[in-house]
Amino acid sequence: MNRTMQHPLLRERFYRRERASVPAAREFVRTVAGDWELGTCIDDVLLCVSELATNALLHGVPPGRGYRLRLWLHGEGLLRVEVHDSGDGRPCVREPDGESGRGLLLVAALADKWGVGERDPGKIVWCEFALSSAR
Secondary structure, X not given: OOOOOOOXXXXXXXXXXXXXXXXXXXXXXXXXXXXXXXXXXXXXXXXXXXXXXXXXHHHHOOOOOEEEEEEEEEOOOEEEEEEEEOOOOOOOOOOOEOOEOOHHHHHHHHOOEEEEEEOOOOEEEEEEEEOOOOO
């Protein structure tokens, strides 16, 4: 086995389409962050998880379905957060209108990278955080 290759740590959880899933997702991330000793960036990660989970509930999860939250820790340098949903559409950053529209603006501002990937059915909205200075 090549010792220079590192396998990422992975944790994931499935949530039903209900409001209580967003605080449950934050608590899951808080627990994993403690297990992985992520350090000071956790507040930004929690805010991004809240936004991505809320977007999945409002726009990406049809009735009777749910979403999957996946956390990847690659070595000590990168945390990737993914929210998998089965809904149509492709989220994009837009200017806020009234009380909504700020979620992906926050994710774009706080995460080092973010994007949208394909899934059948649905999509994966992800963001990444460089951890080298936080650990």
